[in-house]
Amino acid sequence: MTSTIFTGIAELVTGDALLDGADHSEHLGRLSDAAVVVQNGLIAWVGPASQAPVADQCRDVGGRAVIPGFVDSHSHLVFAGDRSQEFVARMTGARYDGGGIATSVNATRAASDDELRALVARRVAEMRAQGTTTVEIKSGYGLSVHDEARSLRIAAEFSSETTFLGAHVVPLEFADSRSEYVDLITGEMLSACVPHARWIDVFCEPHSSHAFTEDEARVVLSAGRNAGLGLRVHGNQLGHGPGVRLAVELGAASVDHCTFLSAEDVEQLAAASETTVATLLPGVEFSTRSPYPNARRLLDAGVSIALASDCNPGTCYSSSIPFVLALAVREMSLTPAEALLAATYGSAKSLRRNDIGVIRAGNRADLTVLDAPSYLHLFYRAGVPIARALDPVGCHGH
Ligand code: NIG
Numbered sequence: 154m155t156s157t158i159f160t161g162i163a164e165l166v167t168g169d170a171l172l173d174g175a176d177h178s179e180h181l182g183r184l185s186d187a188a189v190v191v192q193n194g195l196i197a198w199v200g201p202a203s204q205a206p207v208a209d210q211c212r213d214v215g216g217r218a219v220i221p222g223f224v225d226s227h228s229h230l231v232f233a234g235d236r237s238q239e240f241v242a243r244m245t246g247a248r249y250d251g252g253g254i255a256t257s258v259n260a261t262r263a264a265s266d267d268e269l270r271a272l273v274a275r276r277v278a279e280m281r282a283q284g285t286t287t288v289e290i291k292s293g294y295g296l297s298v299h300d301e302a303r304s305l306r307i308a309a310e311f312s313s314e315t316t317f318l319g320a321h322v323v324p325l326e327f328a329d330s331r332s333e334y335v336d337l338i339t340g341e342m343l344s345a346c347v348p349h350a351r352w353i354d355v356f357c358e359p360h361s362s363h364a365f366t367e368d369e370a371r372v373v374l375s376a377g378r379n380a381g382l383g384l385r386v387h388g389n390q391l392g393h394g395p396g397v398r399l400a401v402e403l404g405a406a407s408v409d410h411c412t413f414l415s416a417e418d419v420e421q422l423a424a425a426s427e428t429t430v431a432t433l434l435p436g437v438e439f440s441t442r443s444p445y446p447n448a449r450r451l452l453d454a455g456v457s458i459a460l461a462s463d464c465n466p467g468t469c470y471s472s473s474i475p476f477v478l479a480l481a482v483r484e485m486s487l488t489p490a491e492a493l494l495a496a497t498y499g500s501a502k503s504l505r506r507n508d509i510g511v512i513r514a515g516n517r518a519d520l521t522v523l524d525a526p527s528y529l530h531l532f533y534r535a536g537v538p539i540a541r542a543l544d545p546v547g548c549h550g551h
């Protein structure tokens with residue numbers, strides 16, 4: 154099996170706390186003038202270029218920085234249609250309440266499999282071109298047995314991190330019979346979706362009449378768990394509520410948004426920091442003109458955090474993790490190192506993965522290169538497209 158050595162790495166951020174000889178300030182596990190050997194899609198060796206072993210082929214990245222590929226642990230990529238007018242309305246004061254999801258459901262149901270597949274392919278490619286190497290993809294714009302199952306079947310063509318979100322909103326045809334919809338989700342829809350999903354998620358939000366109550370969410374998540382799925386929760390997005398409490402109670406891997414948290418929520422998340430990650434999605438606050446979550450308070454309390462895009466047609470149609478990182482530093486008082494680790498190590502943890510998010514021998518060779526000498530330029534040069542996922546194949550320039 155051919156091995157490839159990447160050289161010319163001016164700065165390598167590994168995120169590996171145990172790497173010998175690395176600069177471990179801010180937990181970055183940083184090396185300068187580094188090399189990485191990749192074989193069979195995995196990292197075979199990491200260290201100073203001067204100590205690098207021989208490999209079959211060499212690729213010089215030309216004095217650039219290399220970081221772990223971004224792990225985007227929250228996205229809704231399977232949708233058709235356009236809701237840009239909702240964004241415009243919010244910029245002049247309209248409030249988000251989840252009602253617009255019905256527009257995307259209609260467009261998604263009307264799209265063919267091939268149309269949906271092409272839309273997802275384009276979005277995943279857009280993410281890779283901005284440095285994302287793993288993406289979690291949710292269903293949630295089908296909301297029928299057929300359309301949820303095909304959304305997940307298509308998502309699974311692009312990622313093993315697929316999430317059944319039949320409990321996104323109550324579809325209009327069930328508006329007067331919510332409990333029948335919960336029965337459908339936990340019955341026939343779950344059975345049709347389980348073969349294509351790793352996770353189940355629910356939009357648990359008392360501040361949206363379209364979303365699910367604590368009791369409904371508990372029923373949905375428990376059924377998913379019994380069917381073998383891991384748990385994720387959309388919680389505390391539009392106001393204070395039960396999402397975090399429920400996620401911790403059920404041992405969910407992640408509770409996402411966490412925009413409005415009580416002192417008890419923060420305490421519970423800190424106590425559950427090995428189990429439940431708080432995933433922050435500041436692109437949503439940007440695109441809905443909402444206050445940003447208090448990331449500093451979470452880190453200072455000992456909560457495990459992740460950063461992800463939430464790329465979706467309603468609350469944030471941005472696929473850009475560099476944009477999320479810039480917001481986290483500029484608007485949420487994270488240091489650049491904290492933000493980068495949250496979008497790599499932290500988001501991998503929220504997917505219960507330890508083979509990604511850190512550049513370490515044995516892990517997947519998911520590397521992102523920056524057209525810059527240091528990871529700091531991700532923030533310093535906000536808005537400039539300097540990050541891209543590195544294709545490990547081939548022995549030609551960068
Ligand atoms: O994560 N909160 C619920 N779901 C998405 C938005 C979906 C939409 O508006 O289309 C979110 O923000």
Ligand code: FE
Pocket residue numbers: 227228229387463465
């Ligand atoms: Fe979401």
